[in-house]
Amino acid sequence: MAKLLSRLPALLLLFLCLSSAQNASADARFDLAGPKIDVRVTRNGVTLPIALVPNLQPGDQIWLHPDLPTTQSVHYLLIAVFLRGTTNPPPDNWFVRIETWNKKVREEGAFITVPDEAQQAVLFLAPETGGDFSTLRSAVKGRPGIFVRASQDLTEAGFEQARIEKYLAEMKQVAPGDPAALTEHSNLLARTLNLKPNPECFKRPIDQQFNCLTQTGNQSLLDDGHGQTVVASLSNGPGSDFINQASYTQLAGAGTYSAYVGAVVDLIRLTSSLHTAQYQYIPAIAFPDQSSLNLRLNTPPSFHNPKSVIVIGLPAVQKSTLPPLRPAEPNHTSCLLDPKMVLPIDGAPLVFSTSFAHQMVLHLNLPAGTAAPNGQPDVPLSPDAFQGGLTISQSTPGRRELPDAGTAPTPTRSDAPQPPKSTASLPVPTQPITGTVKGLWGFDSFIGPTLVLQATPGGNWHIVRSPSTPENLIAGQPNHLQIASSGTACIQSMQLEPGDQKIDWKVDEKADLPDHSEAHAATPTPETPSAKDVAVPPRAPVDSKPVTAEVKPAQPLPPPQPAVHPVDLTLNLQHAATPGSIQLAIQQFGQVKADQLGTKTFSEPAKIEAMQFHNGDSTVQLTGHGLDEVKQLTIKDAIFIPQAPAAADPDQPAPKPTSAALTLELAKDAKSPQVKNGEHLSAQVQLQDGRTVDVSTDALPPRPAVSILSRRITQATPSPIQLSSPDEVPLGSQLVFFLKSKAKFDRSEQIEISNADATLQTKLSIKENSLVLQDSHTILATLDPLKTFGPSSFGPFRIRAVAQDGTVGDWLPLATIVRLPTLSQLQCTGTHSQEPNASCLLTGQSLYLIDSIADSIAFTDPTTVPEGFVDTTLAIPHLTSPTFYLRLRDDPTAIQQVTLAMTPPPAPAHPTTTHASAVHPAALPPATQPAPTPQPAPQP
16 A cells, blocks of 8 residues: 555556546536435434534434436445545445435435444445445455545545635626725635635736636635644645645646635546446545535546446544634624624634534623613524625524533524513613624534624714824815724714715725724714714805725724724815815614714815024024915914015005915014024914914024114216115115124125015125125125116115025115116206296106106106106206206105206297107207216215
């Protein structure tokens, strides 16, 4: 025998090669329907159909009834054989001959008893021929190890094929065009049946995934320790290495036997290498259905010599191995009020692919003085691989009270359930309870895992504040938040109720939820302590499209928070884009009226990326997005408010601060916070809608600060125009000014000069000789605006200090640069303005720089210079004196005085014009330029 076993690999491969001419791939499939045999087993007075029997024991009485058609033309001999190991041939009385054509057998069947020391039971169906019984008995006694292996492999093949066909049958319930459901149920089936579908299928196009998952391929089974224990798998036997190698060969059936088979069931073919003069042995896999053993063959039987003997394996003769059930989600809480409650259970695939586990219940472990929600302390259960666990059984005929595990079994097939004791006056427990799975495994009772259950609807709904979730819901985008109550496992549905519209919230009933407060739904934001205390403001309009939510378990709240586990929600509010109030209706199982949870949604809050504060400053700088929502900022009780930039036009409103940068200044009567350089500061930013944003930074050293001590304007060409303001600097003149630095002025520091909109900028430095130190705190600066900025320079200019690292000080007003026209002659006719045709003619260059001219400082009845005026002479009404007044376009708010000698005109050659717009340059002859009036330069 040892020599034969050592040659098994060679014998099998040789047999497979010889069989290849008969289409090896077809032989690898067990897809030929064989005969039926009815089997029932009786133990201790209890009879069960073979589908409910995972194992046999010595003393069991087996009833066999060949279910052959009345027109059966070939007489089949049924031989029952008990084996006791590979090296111990069975005695003759362990072989039972049953003539299937016998009328009594056909009507009543035959009974056999499992002998002591038996380990396996095998059935043979052999065509009647001369010496048939003795030939089969001799073959088994001569090589018992081959038939021991055949019995084990046949049982294992049956278990594997049952799991595979369960998967395929359940997957047909899923619409092939629903990829989400396809993935969900494939994962649930793979978990409960301990299978491993081909992951490459989910990478294919959606329309190809279903066919990929349900066709033959090279997917592999996960190890099923329980099934192997039941059939005493040979994974550690002498043929294990050969099994592993052969499982990957095409001839051995890889890729053709089934969609998920990894074990080499075709090793059963080793029986084919055993020939006698009359018989060749072919395996049959049994698929029990109640009392019927439905047989499938992979080789067509032959009725010519050598005739085919069908080999059928019965359950192993051994001690019962109870199913090792365990919770698939250890922290999951199930709702007893849910009529479709699913207990996520795995660990024993045979519970879901066979009928071995039966009369299963969930026994409620109720506290003293309480009653079950439905009055039944035992809830009937059914294995449901499609749902991923044990579900409530809708009908359990003949269900009986289960004995404790380990006690003598007393199962019956027709016991009526015991009527429950009256518990109408007892309250239902409000706190989570536990339930223990109990049932029968064949003839033996077993106790499964204990699970957490919720028996009443949850209450006190509220939104949880935690570091992992923001405090507010943002309209128009996905949101993340947590909710909790006294229990959230019984949520049936949720609806967002804006006015008369309703939005169904999709409920994820398969979410991995933690202990007694996990929900299967979603909800909005964190400001409501409880549903009953909510005052709901007017509701915001919400589009009536589905609102989706992803539910995940959240970390338990730290003390002193209540001992609950909140639900983590990812909520999409893209269809509720308008901020406002929303209300959530939470409908739970066992509840007539939904609970209400109200809250508010907000617009996108300001996102503050950085805060900058220099020690001693009266301003704070923020950078980020949406900063126009900032109302104020508080540092150490010092309040800063947004500093609106000055409007360029006094008649226009000041522009709003940009959303990317914002400067805040100390509120009136507030003092700058006393801080140290490098001190960590925490600030609270309050938004316009009342929300707050926390921000922090380190206090920076003081910014460079300077002040203007004095200045002097040196005008290259004198002008008859006397500027009214000392802050005005004529373009073309040189500005010299002294600055005083608050701190020691570093030689690397610069002075930046810019106009109001920063379109003209320059920097003065010691290196470029535009700055000269009088001492370490006093600096002389020189600026030539025309040379530096060009002839289009005008308007207010400002200065600030810039440190070497780029830190800038506050802006200080420096001067207003104005461009002056060149006025050369004033000729007037008549002695006063009352005379007919009395007028004056003003001659000069760049007269377009004048905005308007008037005779008095009151500027009544001014003459406006048209835009785009290009002439060199301008007709104006008669002036009473050589002193008149004008406004410049570069500074139209200031009134400038002009003193220009008045000369009489020559004899008129043409009529005099009385309006500036009607005067032509040729109307008056040219006059000589009067001597300019010298003006003293201002002292620095």
